[in-house]
Amino acid sequence: MRTKSFLQCSLLMSAAAVLAFSLPAKAQVSTVQLQAWLNLPTSTSHIGNITGNAKAGAVPYRRFCVGCHGPLGDGNGENAVWLDPKPRDFQLGIFKCRSTPTGTLPTDQDLFDAISRGLDRSNMPIWNTLTKDERADLVAWIKHFSPRWQNEKAGTPIQIPAEPEVTPERIKAGQEVFGRVQCWKCHGVEGMANGPSASTLTDDLGRAILPYNFSDGSRPKCGTSDRDIYKIFMTGLDGTPMPSFSDNIKPDEAWDLVFYLRTLQPHNAYNAKEKQIAKQLGLKPVAAQ
Amino acid sequence: MISSRRSLAGCLFLLFLVLGCLPDAHALPAFARKYGLRCSACHESWPMLNYFGQKFKDNGYQLMNDRDAPIWQNPSYWPVTFRITPIWHRVSTGRVGVDTYAGGAVSGSTEQRIESSGFDLSGLDFHTGGTLEKNISFYLLPSSDPTGAFHFEQVFGRLDNIWGSSWLNVKLGRFELDNLLSEKRILTLTGNGGIYQTYHFIPVGDGNIFGQIGDNQFGLEYMGHSADDRTRVSASLLSSNDGNVNLSLGSNSYSGFFTASQAFDAGKLGVERFGFYDMGGQAATYYRTSGGVPIPGSGIGNKGFNRVGFVGQFYFGPHFDLQVVTQHGSDNIWFGQGFGNAIATDGNGGATCATPTGCPPNNTPGTVLPATARAPSWNGATFEAHYVYSPQLIFIGRYELERVSQQPNTTNASNLGNISTFTIGYRYNPFMTSRAGFAWHNEYNWLHQDGTGPQPGENLNSSELLIGFDFDF
Numbered sequence: 069m070r071t072k073s074f075l076q077c078s079l080l081m082s083a084a085a086v087l088a089f090s091l092p093a094k095a096q097v098s099t100v101q102l103q104a105w106l107n108l109p110t111s112t113s114h115i116g117n118i119t120g121n122a123k124a125g126a127v128p129y130r131r132f133c134v135g136c137h138g139p140l141g142d143g144n145g146e147n148a149v150w151l152d153p154k155p156r157d158f159q160l161g162i163f164k165c166r167s168t169p170t171g172t173l174p175t176d177q178d179l180f181d182a183i184s185r186g187l188d189r190s191n192m193p194i195w196n197t198l199t200k201d202e203r204a205d206l207v208a209w210i211k212h213f214s215p216r217w218q219n220e221k222a223g224t225p226i227q228i229p230a231e232p233e234v235t236p237e238r239i240k241a242g243q244e245v246f247g248r249v250q251c252w253k254c255h256g257v258e259g260m261a262n263g264p265s266a267s268t269l270t271d272d273l274g275r276a277i278l279p280y281n282f283s284d285g286s287r288p289k290c291g292t293s294d295r296d297i298y299k300i301f302m303t304g305l306d307g308t309p310m311p312s313f314s315d316n317i318k319p320d321e322a323w324d325l326v327f328y329l330r331t332l333q334p335h336n337a338y339n340a341k342e343k344q345i346a347k348q349l350g351l352k353p354v355a356a357q
Numbered sequence: 358m359i360s361s362r363r364s365l366a367g368c369l370f371l372l373f374l375v376l377g378c379l380p381d382a383h384a385l386p387a388f389a390r391k392y393g394l395r396c397s398a399c400h401e402s403w404p405m406l407n408y409f410g411q412k413f414k415d416n417g418y419q420l421m422n423d424r425d426a427p428i429w430q431n432p433s434y435w436p437v438t439f440r441i442t443p444i445w446h447r448v449s450t451g452r453v454g455v456d457t458y459a460g461g462a463v464s465g466s467t468e469q470r471i472e473s474s475g476f477d478l479s480g481l482d483f484h485t486g487g488t489l490e491k492n493i494s495f496y497l498l499p500s501s502d503p504t505g506a507f508h509f510e511q512v513f514g515r516l517d518n519i520w521g522s523s524w525l526n527v528k529l530g531r532f533e534l535d536n537l538l539s540e541k542r543i544l545t546l547t548g549n550g551g552i553y554q555t556y557h558f559i560p561v562g563d564g565n566i567f568g569q570i571g572d573n574q575f576g577l578e579y580m581g582h583s584a585d586d587r588t589r590v591s592a593s594l595l596s597s598n599d600g601n602v603n604l605s606l607g608s609n610s611y612s613g614f615f616t617a618s619q620a621f622d623a624g625k626l627g628v629e630r631f632g633f634y635d636m637g638g639q640a641a642t643y644y645r646t647s648g649g650v651p652i653p654g655s656g657i658g659n660k661g662f663n664r665v666g667f668v669g670q671f672y673f674g675p676h677f678d679l680q681v682v683t684q685h686g687s688d689n690i691w692f693g694q695g696f697g698n699a700i701a702t703d704g705n706g707g708a709t710c711a712t713p714t715g716c717p718p719n720n721t722p723g724t725v726l727p728a729t730a731r732a733p734s735w736n737g738a739t740f741e742a743h744y745v746y747s748p749q750l751i752f753i754g755r756y757e758l759e760r761v762s763q764q765p766n767t768t769n770a771s772n773l774g775n776i777s778t779f780t781i782g783y784r785y786n787p788f789m790t791s792r793a794g795f796a797w798h799n800e801y802n803w804l805h806q807d808g809t810g811p812q813p814g815e816n817l818n819s820s821e822l823l824i825g826f827d828f829d830f
Contacts, residue, residue, distance in 0.1 A: 124625075127675045131748045132409070135395035135791055147393035147791055186422060191393050193420040196585040197408040199622045202675075286423050 105212050113176040113207035118200055120176070125209025128202050136191065141213030151191050154275065161214030162272070164305040165290035170312035172223025173216060179207045181291070188287040226302055229319050231294055234327050234341050236349055241321065242328025247354040249316050251301075251325075254279040254309065257353040259332030264356070269309045277308055282332035292338060297326045387436040387487060388413075389791035392420055396794050397748035401678075402784055403794045403829075404542040405743075408620070408628050411537075412586035417494035417517030417526065418487050426491040436487040442546060442798070444825030447474035451818040454811040468811055478503045479546065482510070484829075492517040496532070509602075511541075511573055524581035531575050531600055534614050535591040537632060537668050538680050538741065540571040544753050547821040550780035550802030555666075555684050555737040558759040561774035561809060562766065563733055564697035564718060565688045567597045567612065567640040568662045574600050574614075589632070590617040597640035597659075605653035605700055612638020618668060627672025637663040642689075642696035643720040649713030651699045658720050660689035660696075666737075680741045687734040693765030694730055696720040733765040749786040753800075755779060770808050778804040784827070793830040798823070 105111060106123050113120035130139075138145040141158035148155050156163070165182045166174040183203050186194035195203065211217040232238065246252065254269060256262040259282030271277045280288060290300050302322055304312030317325065330342035331351060389396055396403045399410030406414065419425040427434075449472045456463045480503055486496035494517055500510035513530025533541045540553050556571030576595035582588060593614040598606035618632025641656025666684035673679070691697075699719040700710070710716035737759040744752040759776040782800030803820045810817050 118624075124675070131395075131397045135398065136393060147395075151393055186420075188422050190422070191424060193392070193394070193398075193409075193422065195409070197412045197628070199624065199628055201622075201624050202627075 102212065105218070108218065111208055111212060113180070113204050113211065115176055115180045115200065115204045115207070118204045120201070120204025120206070120208040122205070122208035122212050125202075125205035125207070128198065128206055129209050132195065132198075133206070141210065147191075153190050153277065155191075157273075158210050158213035160307070161216030162307040164307060165300075166223070166303050166306065167225040167299055168223025168303060169226060169314065170304040170306055173220055175222045175225060176204075176207050179210060180204060183207070185291060187289045189289065226299065226314065227319075228295055228298055228302075229323070232320075232323055234345065236345050238324045239327050239331060239342060239345055239349065239351070242324035242326070243351065243354055245317060245321050245325045246328055249313055252354055252356055255282065257356055259283055259329070271309070272307045279310070282329060283334065285334045285336070294323075294326050294330075294338065297329060298322055301325065387438045387484060388418060391430060391434065391436065391487065392424065393791055395748075395789055395791050396786075397789055401743065401745060402544060402748070402751035403786070403796065405544050406539070406542060408586065412582075415526070415580065415582045415586055415589065416523070417492065417515050418496075419492070419494065419517065425488055427488055436485055438484040438829050440482040440484065440794075440827075440829035442479035442825050442827040443476070444479065444546070444798075444823055445474070445476050446547070446821055446823040446825075447472065448548070449820045452810040452815055466811075468815075479825075481505075482829075489514075492519075496530075522581075523584055526580045528578040528580065529576075531573050532578065533573050534570050534593065534634075534636070535578065535580060535589075535616050536570060536634070536682075537616075537618060537630065537670060538682050538739065541573070544743075544751065544784060545755065545780050545782055545800050545802070546798060546825065546827065547780065547800055547802040547823045549778060549804045549819065549821065550755070550782075550800060553682070553739050554757045554759055554776050554778055554804075555682055555739040558684075558686065558735065558737050558776065559688065560693070560733045560735060560761045560765055561769070562695055563688055563693050564642075564695040565640065565662050565692035566599050566698045567606075567610075567638070568636060568664050568686065568688070569599060570614065570634070570636050570664060572600050575602075576614075587620040587622075587628075588618075589620075591615070595638070597638050603654070606641070606656060606698065609656060610639045610641050610659045612636060612640070612662075616668070620670075623672070626674060627678070628670075629672060630668075630670040632668040633666065634668060635663070635665045637661070637665075640692075640697060642691045642699075643722075644699045646713070646719065646721065650711065651716055651719050653700050656699075658691075660691045662686075662688045662692060676745050678743050678745075680739075680743075682739045684737045685734070686737070688732060688765075690726060690730050690732040690765075691720055693733040694718070694726060696724075727766070729767040731763055731765060731767060733761065734763045735759060735761045749789050750783065752781075752783045754781050770814065773808040775807040776804065778802065782823075794828060796827040798825050798827045800824075 111122040134145055135147050136145040136151060136155040137143055137158060138148065143155040143157035145155060161173060163174045163178065166178050168174055180203055183195050183206055186192050252263050253265045254263045256266065261279045261281035263279065266279050269277050269279060288297060288300060290296055302312060302314045304310055327342050330339035331346035333339050335343055399406060399413055401407040413420060449470060451470045452468045453471045454466050455469045457465045457467050480501045483499045488494045494515045496511050496513055498511040499507050501507045509531065511532055513528050513532045515526060515528040517526050519525040519527065533539060538553065540556055543551060545551050553571055557569045559565055574595045575598065576593045578591055578593040580591040595612045595614060597610040597612045598604060614634065614636045616632060616634035618630050620628050620630035623629045639659035639661050641658055642660050643658030644651035645655040646652060664684055664686045666682060669681040671679045695718040699717050739755065739757045741755040756779045761774055764771065764773060780800065780802040782798065784796040784798050786794065786796050788795065800823045806817045808814060808816060
């Protein structure tokens with residue numbers, strides 16, 4: 069009986085010790101600065117009718133995100149050294165996938181969509197198995213890493229006109245835009261990421277970066293729908309060499325470009341009509357000039 | 358004596374001090390290092406999967422990005438993980454029949470509780486799995502018992518996302534049935550607590566070993582799921598040989614396993630999942646004999662069996678969840694009389710009985726059922742709760758009950774063989790990286806079974822306390 073009591077006591081003692089040693093890890097994020105920030109209105113996110121809470125977001129962040137993005141959100145998690153491209157540095161407050169003009173902060177919905185969608189051609193998985201509340205909480209938590217969120221408001225999403233019907237004329241016009249704004253310099257005349265500047269590109273931190281290859285069947289990082297493609301070149305991918313073309317391309321022309329870009333992709337669920345028209349037109353690649 | 362116990366308790370506490378101060382380790386678990394994710398991304402607590410991990414598994418161990426194909430990995434990458442668990446455990450079994458002696462000779466017998474304790478070892482698992490190419494995955498798990506004797510616990514190839522559809526995946530080989538509450542990812546390690554009783558239960562005297570949904574089985578599995586894995590469905594065609602190789606058992610009998618579940622986003626509570634499963638089929642009860650000894654692979658005289666139940670995974674916020682599995686089992690009347698496993702294989706297809714008298718019952722021609730025989734049936738349930746303090750610390754509590762609703766013989770006590778068991782424990786991972794897993798594991802199991810003591814009507818109680826290092830790399 070004494071042995072049994074002793075064993076039970078040992079079990080309890082060791083459990084208590086484990087609990088005690090687990091506390092400091094959680095306390096790492098409970099700084100005075102963080103507590104103050106958690107009381108600010110910016111410590112929430114709003115996704116439709118869901119309100120995300122930063123404090124709640126710390127739990128899934130630690131479970132799912134910290135290995136790459138790091139406990140400080142600086143993109144220096146334990147795995148970062150092995151990853152290419154590198155994880156996002158949340159402290160900079162610069163995000164590729166936005167619905168807002170270049171240089172502005174993304175909306176909560178933009179961050180939510182990036183988490184839900186994942187980023188192809190990177191190690192960022194699709195996190196759509198998390199509940200919407202968890203993802204909203206994560207958005208709120210991510211925002212605390214950069215002081216930008218305390219000093220700036222998110223940008224206003226760009227206006228996207230209704231998508232017109234795809235026509236041969238629009239695809240030809242889109243090809244003209246593709247040549248005029250020199251998309252081919254990076255993406256190549258056939259969209260194969262082999263333009264003359266492709267090998268020289270670096271991101272804002274000086275790290276080598278490749279342009280998107282339309283022909284390899286991979287998903288564009290910031291979404292696969294026509295509206296997503298539209299947003300990519302009208303807002304730019306901040307932090308990368310991909311600029312915003314909102315000053316160079318009119319909204320109607322932007323749709324033309326979307327339709328032309330679809331013809332560069334392998335056949336997929338989105339581009340059957342564009343591919344058919346391109347075939348009928350006998351479309352040739354733009355001339356590099 | 359007391360001071361030595363205090364010293365031992367002090368040593369245990371010091372051990373925790375050391376564990377608590379351990380730096381992050383860097384070893385190589387197969388999937389985590391491929392994708393650069395921590396264990397906690399896929400595991401509620403390793404090895405139990407969370408929803409993200411379940412989806413990863415359902416996608417054929419792929420994140421469904423362009424990094425899934427092995428060509429993306431450094432050529433030195435080898436998807437292997439080793440797992441082994443050195444332990445100390447204390448096992449206590451009540452009412453063991455023990456000889457008594459008088460004058461150096463056996464004079465009778467008595468009942469005693471046998472207690473044994475000491476340092477021990479689990480078997481060694483070599484987990485290797487992943488993708489052979491995008492959307493072609495595999496798993497190979499050579500596994501040893503504590504003596505080092507190996508067998509192949511799991512071996513399968515899988516075609517994933519056929520024609521680009523997550524609803525079309527096909528697996529062939531020896532694999533774990535699609536149990537949401539996975540026995541192969543169980544968080545507990547004791548002899549009785551390291552399995553789900555509900556997955557293996559049969560009444561006393563029943564010979565049907567083929568309906569054990571916790572055992573890996575040979576077969577072909579179709580599996581489909583929605584893009585977010587909220588809806589899952591799978592159907593398997595299995596050989597009714599309980600995963601034994603060389604078709605030693607049965608050879609002409611098949612069974613099926615079907616399961617489907619639907620999960621719902623319950624807001625702050627988490628993801629709630631409801632589902633059901635059904636395993637039904639036939640298995641041989643008669644093996645042709647040579648010299649009176651059953652011939653492996655010669656089974657005929659198929660009889661039916663069925664296991665059906667409900668599965669639920671309920672989350673109550675980020676820290677607490679409850680998982681439930683129920684089962685209604687029923688066996689053909691012949692199984693109830695002990696027919697079914699006439700070969701008593703050694704697990705590798707070889708028969709372990711060499712003489713007619715040493716073999717289990719065989720339903721040879723002319724065998725007549727006793728008048729008291731009935732088709733056995735039973736109900737069971739497993740309730741397993743987890744409190745996840747953090748990804749590094751999980752507390753586990755489980756209660757299982759198995760109740761026979763119809764005994765195989767009318768002469769049996771109505772509660773004969775009923776089981777009640779509970780298991781409590783916790784696992785503490787002093788570090789959490791994508792390189793290795795290490796858990797300080799503490800667990801206690803208690804099991805009660807009605808009427809199976811040496812004397813009629815006597816109940817059996819047994820318990821086990823286990824402490825160990827459960828690690829993989």
